[in-house]
Amino acid sequence: MKKQSVGVGLLGLGTVGGQVARVLTEKAASLSEQVGCPLVLRKIKCLPQDLERPLAKELPAGILTTDDAEFFSTPGVDIIAELIGGEHPAYEYQKRALGSDRHVVTANKEVIAKHGVELLGLSQQHDVGLCYEGSVGGGIPLIAPFKHDLVANDISGVYAIINGTTNYILTRMAKEGADFASALKVAQQLGYAEANPKNDIEGIDAVYKLAILATLAFQMEVKPDDIYCEGISRISSRDFRYAREFGFAIKLLAIGKQSDGSIEVRVHPVLIPEDTFLAKVDGVYNAVLVEGDLVGKVLFFGEGAGARPTSSAVVADIVYSAQKIFRGIGGKTRLKIDSGRTIKPMSAVETEYYLRITAADRPGVLAQIARTFGDHLISISSAIQREAESAGESAEIVIMTHPAREQAMQQALAELARLPVVKEISNFIRVENV
Amino acid sequence: MKKQSVGVGLLGLGTVGGQVARVLTEKAASLSEQVGCPLVLRKIKCLPQDLERPLAKELPAGILTTDDAEFFSTPGVDIIAELIGGEHPAYEYQKRALGSDRHVVTANKEVIAKHGVELLGLSQQHDVGLCYEGSVGGGIPLIAPFKHDLVANDISGVYAIINGTTNYILTRMAKEGADFASALKVAQQLGYAEANPKNDIEGIDAVYKLAILATLAFQMEVKPDDIYCEGISRISSRDFRYAREFGFAIKLLAIGKQSDGSIEVRVHPVLIPEDTFLAKVDGVYNAVLVEGDLVGKVLFFGEGAGARPTSSAVVADIVYSAQKIFRGIGGKTRLKIDSGRTIKPMSAVETEYYLRITAADRPGVLAQIARTFGDHLISISSAIQREAESAGESAEIVIMTHPAREQAMQQALAELARLPVVKEISNFIRVENV
Numbered sequence: 001m002k003k004q005s006v007g008v009g010l011l012g013l014g015t016v017g018g019q020v021a022r023v024l025t026e027k028a029a030s031l032s033e034q035v036g037c038p039l040v041l042r043k044i045k046c047l048p049q050d051l052e053r054p055l056a057k058e059l060p061a062g063i064l065t066t067d068d069a070e071f072f073s074t075p076g077v078d079i080i081a082e083l084i085g086g087e088h089p090a091y092e093y094q095k096r097a098l099g100s101d102r103h104v105v106t107a108n109k110e111v112i113a114k115h116g117v118e119l120l121g122l123s124q125q126h127d128v129g130l131c132y133e134g135s136v137g138g139g140i141p142l143i144a145p146f147k148h149d150l151v152a153n154d155i156s157g158v159y160a161i162i163n164g165t166t167n168y169i170l171t172r173m174a175k176e177g178a179d180f181a182s183a184l185k186v187a188q189q190l191g192y193a194e195a196n197p198k199n200d201i202e203g204i205d206a207v208y209k210l211a212i213l214a215t216l217a218f219q220m221e222v223k224p225d226d227i228y229c230e231g232i233s234r235i236s237s238r239d240f241r242y243a244r245e246f247g248f249a250i251k252l253l254a255i256g257k258q259s260d261g262s263i264e265v266r267v268h269p270v271l272i273p274e275d276t277f278l279a280k281v282d283g284v285y286n287a288v289l290v291e292g293d294l295v296g297k298v299l300f301f302g303e304g305a306g307a308r309p310t311s312s313a314v315v316a317d318i319v320y321s322a323q324k325i326f327r328g329i330g331g332k333t334r335l336k337i338d339s340g341r342t343i344k345p346m347s348a349v350e351t352e353y354y355l356r357i358t359a360a361d362r363p364g365v366l367a368q369i370a371r372t373f374g375d376h377l378i379s380i381s382s383a384i385q386r387e388a389e390s391a392g393e394s395a396e397i398v399i400m401t402h403p404a405r406e407q408a409m410q411q412a413l414a415e416l417a418r419l420p421v422v423k424e425i426s427n428f429i430r431v432e433n434v
Numbered sequence: 435m436k437k438q439s440v441g442v443g444l445l446g447l448g449t450v451g452g453q454v455a456r457v458l459t460e461k462a463a464s465l466s467e468q469v470g471c472p473l474v475l476r477k478i479k480c481l482p483q484d485l486e487r488p489l490a491k492e493l494p495a496g497i498l499t500t501d502d503a504e505f506f507s508t509p510g511v512d513i514i515a516e517l518i519g520g521e522h523p524a525y526e527y528q529k530r531a532l533g534s535d536r537h538v539v540t541a542n543k544e545v546i547a548k549h550g551v552e553l554l555g556l557s558q559q560h561d562v563g564l565c566y567e568g569s570v571g572g573g574i575p576l577i578a579p580f581k582h583d584l585v586a587n588d589i590s591g592v593y594a595i596i597n598g599t600t601n602y603i604l605t606r607m608a609k610e611g612a613d614f615a616s617a618l619k620v621a622q623q624l625g626y627a628e629a630n631p632k633n634d635i636e637g638i639d640a641v642y643k644l645a646i647l648a649t650l651a652f653q654m655e656v657k658p659d660d661i662y663c664e665g666i667s668r669i670s671s672r673d674f675r676y677a678r679e680f681g682f683a684i685k686l687l688a689i690g691k692q693s694d695g696s697i698e699v700r701v702h703p704v705l706i707p708e709d710t711f712l713a714k715v716d717g718v719y720n721a722v723l724v725e726g727d728l729v730g731k732v733l734f735f736g737e738g739a740g741a742r743p744t745s746s747a748v749v750a751d752i753v754y755s756a757q758k759i760f761r762g763i764g765g766k767t768r769l770k771i772d773s774g775r776t777i778k779p780m781s782a783v784e785t786e787y788y789l790r791i792t793a794a795d796r797p798g799v800l801a802q803i804a805r806t807f808g809d810h811l812i813s814i815s816s817a818i819q820r821e822a823e824s825a826g827e828s829a830e831i832v833i834m835t836h837p838a839r840e841q842a843m844q845q846a847l848a849e850l851a852r853l854p855v856v857k858e859i860s861n862f863i864r865v866e867n868v
Contacts, residue, residue, distance in 0.1 A: 023586055034585050144583055148754060150750065151465075152457055292573075294745055295572075295573035300734060302729065309730055312586050315728075
């Protein structure tokens with residue numbers, strides 16, 4: 001039962017939606033050839049204000065609507081691409097599309113992170129596909145490798161620089177000695193950070209993306225709430241200076257890894273050795289390192305956001321869905337969710353630590369601090385003591401530890417904070433040797 | 435017409451074949467789950483000496499044969515993985531397998547580079563698949579991105595470090611100041627280079643892989659003979675020293691790019707800026723940078739060879755083929771070959787150049803050399819003149835040019851060699867700003 005043509009409907013005509021509309025019209029001939037039959041953009045649901053945009057005038061007459069009912073009742077729409085972003089009403093739109101037997105393509109990280117497994121279940125009931133390559137890492141192939149190329153592997157770890165805004169800010173702090181606030185301001189001026197940058201700098205965006213990748217990598221449902229999360233706002237230019245002295249870069253890393261039969265999933269700043277590939281990923285670029293038992297380490301790198309890269313992934317998913325529709329082979333997206341694995345609580349995670357402590361500048365201070373660590377069986381690998389820059393009576397003590405359990409470290413930090421000689425735990429950052 | 439099980443036959447039980455056999459037996463349960471039905475290794479054609487290997491004893495009794503006729507007549511073999519390598523008889527085996535309606539999976543770069551388009555045509559006639567992810571870059575997904583993830587893009591360039599042996603040798607020369615011969619010797623001792631290293635160090639292996647990638651990227655048949663090729667044996671430790679002074683690394687790069695409506699395909703040593711990602715790819719690792727109009731730059735990095743990474747790709751292709759067989763949907767591998775593009779002759783290629791010339795150490799020499807370049811409209815961007823290390827009367831002159839046409843450069847070099855003051859054109863290396 002081959003089709004004569006495959007029809008596409010777009011939900012959203014924002015930056016990504018607009019770019020996808022442009023690609024589907026401008027590249028219609030070459031995309032149709034890849035599908036095997038004409039691939040036709042049939043309807044776009046947009047906001048009233050979109051009707052006034054120049055793009056609206058370029059599109060075929062009558063293709064735009066602001067009405068949900070009209071959009072969903074347009075005949076011949078086989079694939080619906082949801083590109084409005086945010087949880088609601090995108091989630092409801094996706095359910096409605098799948099529920100009416102339409103294949104869904106989306107770049108919506110929040111909906112897939114929070115509801116992906118449920119939506120994939122719904123897609124299977126209706127024998128249609130749900131594709132979301134654009135939800136993580138722009139146009140970098142990240143979903144497909146887990147679904148196809150790496151299926152023979154047991155994945156031991158995923159280490160990802162997956163938020164361009166924070167990586168831009170950290171790069172600027174590292175290269176120019178800028179402090180966090182001024183680096184953020186530049187990022188905002190350049191359009192790399194939003195006016196309200198909370199989702200990026202607090203790590204929430206990275207959490208959504210890690211939830212999606214970890215679900216695929218470890219074949220278990222990992223939800224955003226399962227993921228430990230810390231943002232980058234407490235990193236200071238001093239931390240970069242000390243990190244460099246020890247031979248490390250500072251990055252916001254999204255980490256998913258197997259550990260003693262359970263899974264660690266966490267997003268937080270880390271010190272990583274400066275000669276590693278991830279340490280060299282600068283600016284708004286994204287990079288995802290995957291470790292498998294057969295493949296070893298593979299790394300995927302590219303522009304992680306933006307309308308054009310994201311449209312590359314969305315249109316590829318549309319073509320893939322259309323090929324299946326054209327050949328009449330249903331679209332079922334398999335998702336294996338049965339590994340029986342559990343998520344390790346953060347308190348049980350073990351890493352090395354970098355600590356920066358402001359203390360009184362008098363004899364015996366380092367000894368007192370070291371004793372507190374010793375009481376919690378935390379072993380120090382190296383320490384630097386310097387006069388603090390401002391007050392003459394303060395010293396800055398920087399400590400690197402051997403691997404220690406998070407719980408022990410938190411207890412030690414609480415005790416250290418109560419020591420009379422300790423003025424402030426200025427920062428602590430975990431170390432990841434990837 | 436769903437199948438109860440999917441059967442696999444292996445041609446070859448060498449390092450890759452042996453590892454694939456191991457994965458198919460050890461991971462049978464999880465792979466079968468991904469396929470949807472049991473995935474069964476039914477027959478292996480091996481050499482007589484393989485029967486004595488420990489692995490042979492681990493495999494199910496009766497699975498091994500040294501007889502072609504027995505192998506090809508084994509019932510229930512739906513997929514044949516050709517893992518013997520080399521052109522013959524691998525090419526004939528693949529034809530025989532496709533001709534008898536079996537899906538073919540291979541890691542054979544030489545056969546795919548030389549006969550890929552013909553074999554894909556044959557696979558289409560028989561409505562079976564021909565998958566060759568393992569033929570390039572070990573387990574790094576490189577074929578799939580072109581076939582699926584990047585289909586919406588017009589690919590402007592592919593820049594690949596794709597031969598681990600040469601990259602290991604060049605890395606050792608760069609980091610330790612070793613000369614070519616001793617770096618090669620170490621590579622041989624470590625098993626990174628073969629006793630007869632010709633295919634690697636002369637760039638032939640990279641040519642095969644570039645032929646495969648360029649065919650996909652530019653949708654035209656690119657054969658090994660179409661590709662300009664130079665190996666690395668004339669690179670000396672002095673070149674590394676000068677390259678570093680100018681801010682460059684030296685790599686063997688496989689380059690495919692669009693240029694004035696035609697395609698450049700070439701494998702040769704290049705100077706690349708040392709702050710780029712490709713410049714930082716060290717040792718036996720591979721990296722492929724792809725540039726598309728939508729996706730921008732994406733980079734794929736990993737172990738480019740070895741039994742385990744290659745088995746990751748081969749088994750993924752087997753699972754992919756088996757999924758199609760299980761669902762009864764045929765396997766046709768589409769390959770669009772119709773771009774009507776032509777390959778630019780090397781003489782018309784334009785690049786910048788690095789030249790190292792040994793000349794008489796007397797006044798006016800640089801002026802004479804510069805005049806020769808000027809006569810051919812080649813413009814010099816910078817020059818260094820040093821006393822040569824050995825003879826007191828020689829000077830070493832190193833020149834970097836602005837972009838120039840290869841033909842003009844070759845003519846200039848011939849003229850330079852005839853100048854009485856020029857003792858030797860010690861080296862010339864193209865510069866690629868990727």
